[in-house]
Amino acid sequence: MAGGRFAAKIVPCLWFDSQAEEAANFYVSVFPRSRIGSIVRYGEAGHDVHGMAAGSVLTVDFELDGQSFTGLNGGPHFKFTEAISFQVFCETQEEIDYFWEKLSADPEAELCGWLKDRFGLSWQIVPTVLAGMLTDPDRSRSERVMNALLAMKKLEVAALQAAYDQS
DSSP states (O other): OOSSOSOOOOOOEEEESSOHHHHHHHHHHHSSSOEEEEEEEOBTTBGGGGTOOTTSEEEEEEEETTEEEEEEEOOTTOOOOTTSEEEEEESSHHHHHHHHHHHOOOGGGOBTTEEEOTTSOEEEEEETTHHHHHTOSOHHHHHHHHHHHHTOSSOOHHHHHHHHHOO
């Protein structure tokens, strides 16, 4: 129920074919202040439902910069789509470049700050200044920024700022 009566926590669960532990280790290596939590393995009961071997990883809990996730090895039944993505807000171009280099694995999927990693998960690597530029009450400024953004793959803060400052 709403109104603060419960202490519910929202944790995204990411469905992998069989790479949940590999993905969690990869993401933890990319994001600072991150860690692997508990790992649950398939037992004799249930492993055959998803075509997994008994003893293989069922779920892995991990945290990326304070945000909890669960990776689930559920077999090849479902794949990630661009309908869900994770936004990474960056203060500097150096941060944008770092996350882009570490995460991008499919150049064909890059557009307007969006990328796809080697597991097929979509990410948006976004400069924190972008929201203010796009919501500026001067519509000509925000339109110039949007036009610049639409022409980019990886977002370039200097180019966005130049479009914003143009008179």
